[in-house]
Amino acid sequence: xxxxxxxxxxxxxxxxxxxxxxxxxxxxxxxxxxxxxxxxxxxxxxxxxxxxxxxxxxxxxxxxxxxxxxxxxxxxxxxxxxxxxxxxxxxxxxxxxxxxxxxxxxxxxxxxxxxxxxxxxxxxxxxxxxxxxxxxxxxxxxxxxxxxxxxxxxxxxxxxxxxxxxxxxxxxxxxxxxxxxxxxxxxxxxxxxxxxxxxxxxxxxxxxxxxxxxxxxxxxxxxxxxxxxxxxxxxxxxxxxxxxxxxxxxxxxxxxxxxxxxxxxxxxxxxxxxxxxxxxxxxxxxxxxxxxxxxxxxxxxxxxxxxxxxxxxxxxxxxxxxxxxxxxxxxxxxxxxxxxxxxxxxxxxxxxxxxxxxxxxxxxxxxxxxxxxxxxxxxxxxxxxxxxxxxxxxxxxxxxxxxxxxxxx
Numbered sequence: 171x172x173x174x175x176x177x178x179x180x181x182x183x184x185x186x187x188x189x190x191x192x193x194x195x196x197x198x199x200x201x202x203x204x205x206x207x208x209x210x211x212x213x214x215x216x217x218x219x220x221x222x223x224x225x226x227x228x229x230x231x232x233x234x235x236x237x238x239x240x241x242x243x244x245x246x247x248x249x250x251x252x253x254x255x256x257x258x259x260x261x262x263x264x265x266x267x268x269x270x271x272x273x274x275x276x277x278x279x280x281x282x283x284x285x286x287x288x289x290x291x292x293x294x295x296x297x298x299x300x301x302x303x304x305x306x307x308x309x310x311x312x313x314x315x316x317x318x319x320x321x322x323x324x325x326x327x328x329x330x331x332x333x334x335x336x337x338x339x340x341x342x343x344x345x346x347x348x349x350x351x352x353x354x355x356x357x358x359x360x361x362x363x364x365x366x367x368x369x370x371x372x373x374x375x376x377x378x379x380x381x382x383x384x385x386x387x388x389x390x391x392x393x394x395x396x397x398x399x400x401x402x403x404x405x406x407x408x409x410x411x412x413x414x415x416x417x418x419x420x421x422x423x424x425x426x427x428x429x430x431x432x433x434x435x436x437x438x439x440x441x442x443x444x445x446x447x448x449x450x451x452x453x454x455x456x457x458x459x460x461x462x463x464x465x466x467x468x469x470x471x472x473x474x475x476x477x478x479x480x481x482x483x484x485x486x487x488x489x490x491x492x493x494x495x496x497x498x499x500x501x502x503x504x505x506x507x508x509x510x511x512x513x514x515x516x517x518x519x520x521x522x523x524x525x526x527x528x529x530x531x532x533x534x535x536x537x538x539x540x541x542x543x544x545x546x547x548x549x550x551x552x553x554x555x556x557x558x559x560x561x562x563x564x565x566x567x568x569x570x571x572x573x574x575x576x577x578x579x
Contacts, residue, residue, distance in 0.1 A: 171196045173489060174253060174273055176243045176428065177281035178202025179211055180475060181456030183228040184482030185279050185489075190233045192490040199236040199273065201255060206301045207237045212475055214304045215330040216505075219338065223301065241271065243282075246429050248449045251275050277489040280439060280447070280454040281482060284423035284473060289322065293384045293400065296418045298331060310416040316341055318399060320414040322381055324351035326504050328420035329364065333506035336373050343374040343412060345381060345404065357523050357534065360548060367507050379404045389413060423473060425458045436460060438471040443495045445485040453489060455481035464497050465562070466516060466543070476500045499558050512552040515561040517544035526569050533573065540566045553577065 173189050173196055175182045182200050189198050200208070206223065213226040231237055245254040257269040286297035296307050311317035317340045321328045324346035332342045350361035365375050382405045388398035399413035425438040434440040434448045438460035445453050445461065456478040460471045480498050487494040503512045517523075517536040521543060525534040531549030535542060541564045545557040553576035560572060567575070 172274055172276045173198045173279070174275035174277070175200045175279045175281055176202075176253070177279075177283055177426075177456070177458075178204050178206075178208050178237070178239070179281065179283050179456065179478060180208065180228065181281040181283065181478035181482040182279070183208035183230045184479045185281060185455065185486040186230055186235045187233055188483045188486035189489065190235060192486065192492075197236070198234075199238065200230065201238050201241045201243065201253075201273070203240065203242050204300050204302070205239050207231055207239070209301060211300075214298055214301065215327060215334055218301075218304055219308070219334065243428055244270075246278075246432060246449075246452070248432065248452065251278075251451070253278065276451065278452045279482075279485050279489065280428055280433075280452070280458060281456045281478075281485075282426040282428060283457040283478075285426045286419070287422040287424055289381075289419050289421065291381075291384060293386075293417065295322075296416060298327070298418055298420065307416055307418065311335075311340060314415060315339065317415040318412045319343070320345065320400065320402060320410075320412070320417045321420060322346070322417070323420040323422070324348070324375070325420055325422070326352070328418070329368070329506050330504070331418065331420070332368065332373050333371070336368075336371055337507075341372075341374075341412065343376065343410060343414075344368070345376045345379050345402070345410075347378065347380050349377055351375075351377075353519065355518050356546075357519070357525060359525075360532070360534070364506070364509060367509050371507050376404070376410070379406060379408070381405075384417070387413065423457075425471065427458060436469075440469075443497065444488045444493060445481060445496050446488065451489075453485045455485040461496055465499065472500060474500050474502050476502065499561050501554060509549065511546050511548045512554065513544060513546040514552075514554055514557040515542075515544035517546055524569055526573060528573065533569075533576075535569055535572065542566070542572070545572070 186198050208228040208230045210226045241255040244256050253273045255271045286299050319340050319342050321332050321344045324344050336342045353361050368375050383403040385401045387401050397413045399415050402410040427435045439454040439458050440460050441454050445455050457473045460469050463470045477500050484494050484496045499515050521536040521538050523536050525532045529550050534546040536544040542560050556576045
């Protein structure tokens with residue numbers, strides 16, 4: 171049996187290891203556009219700064235799994251079960267003609283994840299999506315005592331990166347169009363806490379602004395350049411004169427769909443409850459997959475690590491011939507300075523949100539039609555298992571009753 175996986179993230183790793191567990195003698199191949207084997211992607215804003223790549227590697231290759239890097243899938247022949255890839259060597263070595271490779275498969279998984287939404291600037295903007303991006307960012311600020319870094323956008327990834335860089339002595343400025351970060355997800359009080367915490371730790375937070383123009387300038391005189399880098403003109407006309415050593419954009423993502431003329435997609439690759447696409451023996455999982463949720467009554471696409479790991483495993487089980495439905499209750503987490511939270515289920519300000527303050531933190535409840543859909547544990551020890559049961563059973567208890575169940579009262 172030949173199993174082929176397109177994509178090199180945690181979803182691909184999870185699927186490959188589950189396939190190996192279920193079929194010890196199978197040929198399992200991962201094809202990834204990246205130049206590194208699967209690794210803990212969330213480490214790029216945390217642990218990767220202190221350790222070599224081996225320490226964040228998922229060690230996928232140790233399971234007798236073939237990993238080929240620098241490959242982009244460009245075509246599929248479902249009848250012949252053939253996949254065509256283009257190598258990135260033509261860019262790496264400045265070759266004129268593209269190089270193609272063809273792969274046979276019995277079962278194929280698309281786990282291509284997401285790609286960063288890019289801004290319309292020609293300047294050297296870093297989109298921290300993969301390890302190569304991380305290495306480039308590190309090279310731009312390494313060796314400088316107090317590097318200046320601009321982060322455009324204030325989503326969770328940008329906030330975590332900003333906090334980590336500030337801890338390391340960088341002068342960090344964040345520019346974002348919203349009045350408050352994460353306002354579409356969290357109640358007002360918690361968004362204010364985020365801003366206050368970032369500012370308390372010397373991160374400059376510029377709200378309600380977008381970048382209009384970059385200017386690469388130097389400060390000094392004819393005898394010595396004291397500093398050089400990017401200064402930024404905002405849409406309001408304000409100029410931020412910081413001579414930024416690096417500019418990072420974190421302004422959302424786009425599902426990395428493939429073969430749109432052959433595989434059904436709608437803001438992601440559409441799959442059924444078994445994570446199979448409209449093409450027989452072709453599956454999709456992770457950030458790129460749009461799956462039906464019976465629990466929530468709608469199609470969903472989730473950019474969560476928990477989803478990547480769980481859906482990769484589920485897809486592999488179906489590829490192995492064990493019918494397994496996918497209808498998860500997912501966990502997420504966030505950590506910046508002394509703010510941390512863990513969440514279970516669906517949460518966002520398109521729902522009814524209430525919260526209770528306990529033990530120096532809070533528990534936030536999200537409901538639709540009075541039914542609990544998600545719970546966020548803000549700066550308190552999470553009761554994840556009980557919260558998952560509450561959501562699964564579609565309970566309609568009061569906040570205090572939930573707290574009692576979770577042994578906070």
